[in-house]
Amino acid sequence: MLETSARLLRLLSLLQAHREWSGADLADRLGVTARTVRRDVAVAVGLRTAAGQGIDGIGETSVRALAKLEQVLPGRLRRRVGALNAFTVPMLRGPLPSSVDPAVLTELANLCRDAERLRFEYRDHDGTPTRRSVEPHRLVCSERRWYLVAWDLDREDWRTFRADRITPKPPHGPRFAPRTPPAQDLAAYVSQGVSTRAYASHAVVRLLVPLEEAAERISPSAGTLEPDGAHACVLRTGAASLDVMVIHVMLTGFEFEVLEPAELTEAIRTAHDRLARSLARAGESAPRTPESAGRTRATRSGSGAAC
Numbered sequence: 001m002l003e004t005s006a007r008l009l010r011l012l013s014l015l016q017a018h019r020e021w022s023g024a025d026l027a028d029r030l031g032v033t034a035r036t037v038r039r040d041v042a043v044a045v046g047l048r049t050a051a052g053q054g055i056d057g058i059g060e061t062s063v064r065a066l067a068k069l070e071q072v073l074p075g076r077l078r079r080r081v082g083a084l085n086a087f088t089v090p091m092l093r094g095p096l097p098s099s100v101d102p103a104v105l106t107e108l109a110n111l112c113r114d115a116e117r118l119r120f121e122y123r124d125h126d127g128t129p130t131r132r133s134v135e136p137h138r139l140v141c142s143e144r145r146w147y148l149v150a151w152d153l154d155r156e157d158w159r160t161f162r163a164d165r166i167t168p169k170p171p172h173g174p175r176f177a178p179r180t181p182p183a184q185d186l187a188a189y190v191s192q193g194v195s196t197r198a199y200a201s202h203a204v205v206r207l208l209v210p211l212e213e214a215a216e217r218i219s220p221s222a223g224t225l226e227p228d229g230a231h232a233c234v235l236r237t238g239a240a241s242l243d244v245m246v247i248h249v250m251l252t253g254f255e256f257e258v259l260e261p262a263e264l265t266e267a268i269r270t271a272h273d274r275l276a277r278s279l280a281r282a283g284e285s286a287p288r289t290p291e292s293a294g295r296t297r298a299t300r301s302g303s304g305a306a307c
Contacts, residue, residue, distance in 0.1 A: 011037075042102070100146050100163045105139065107168055108148055112136045115178050118150065121167040131169070132161075135176050139163065140190040142221050147190050151179055158182040160193045191220035192236065199238030201245050203264050207233050208255040218252060234259070242267040 014029055027034045111118045118136045121129050134150035141147075146163035158181075183189035196202055207214050207225075211233040214225055223237030235252070239245040246267050249256060258265045 104163060104166060104168060105146060108136060108139055108163065108166070111172060112138055114175070116173050116175050117153075118172055119169045121169055122161060123165040123167075134159070134161075135179065137178070137181055138186055140186055142190075142194075142219070145221070147194070149182070149186055149190060160190050187220070188224060192224050194221050195223045196236055196238035199240060201240065201242050202236070202238045203245050203249070203261065204259040205235045205237070205249055205264075206257040206259055207235050207252065208257070209233065214252070214254065217254075222248075243271075246271050 010030060011026065014026065023034050023037050027037045030037065108118070110116075115135075117133060119131070119133050122132050123129050133153045134148075135153065136148055136150045138149045139146055140149060140160075148161045148163055148166065150159060150161065151157070152159040206228060208231070210231055211225055211227045214233050214235070218225060218235065223235045226234045226236070228234050235249075235256075237245075237248065239248050242264055245264055249264075258268070
C-alpha cells in the first residue's frame, strides 16, 4: 500500500513538472509496466472525482495535477470517465464505494449522458433475477453503494436500483427524451428511498441534538435528517417492523421524541416494560454477597427508623 501511494505521488509530481507525457514515458520513469500506469491513472481519476465532492486535504495544486491525468487517457476512455463524473450525484461527503464493476458504472453513466434506454438483469434482495427496461437518469453514490435513478418502463414510475445488482444486457436503446426527475435533490430522494420507503414501517422522530451532531452518527442510508431549531433535528427512517424500529432509534444514542406513528410509542412502552421485568429478575437472581447483605440490613434499619 505504501509503495502504491508513493508511486501515485510520484505520478502527480511528474504531471506537474511536464505538460505532456506518453504512457510509455510515464511507465519508464516510474519503473513499472504500461498496464500499471493505466491502473494508477484510473485510481487517480477516482481521487479527482472525490476532490470534486469537497474532500478536505486535497489542495488546489493537487486538483490541477489530478485533472491532468485525464489528458493521459485515450480520447474514448477520457470521454467515459467524464460521463461518470458528470452523471454521478454524491449522497454525502466520503470515500466512493468500490464494490461495483467500474465497467458497469461507466456504461450506466454513458447511457445517462446519451439518454439511451438500458436493458439489464436485476437481482433483488433475495437473489431473484428479473429483466428490466428503463430510461436511466443519474447515478447516486453513498458511502457504501452506488444507485441508479431511472424511469421503469414496465412499472411506469421512477425507481432506484442498486448498481451492484445490475447486469447490463445490451444491445441498448433507442434514445429517449429525458423526463423531469422525481426530485430536485436526487441525493435526498435516494436517501429517503433506501432508508425509509423500502421498509414496511416508517417513523418520524425528533432527536434532541443539533443536526450536525446527528449527521456524524446517522448516515443517509439509515435515515434523512432535517433541522428543527438550533438544538434538535427530525429523523425520518424506516425498518422491517416497529419492534426493529425501537432498536434502530435507541441505537442512535440520542434522546428523542416520537412524532409519528403513535404505535411506535406503544412499542417503546412494551419494550420498556419487558426490560424492566428482565432487570427485576436479574436482581432477584443475583448472588448475595456480604456487602449486598449489609446494604439490605442498613436499608431496612433506616426504613424502620423513619416510621
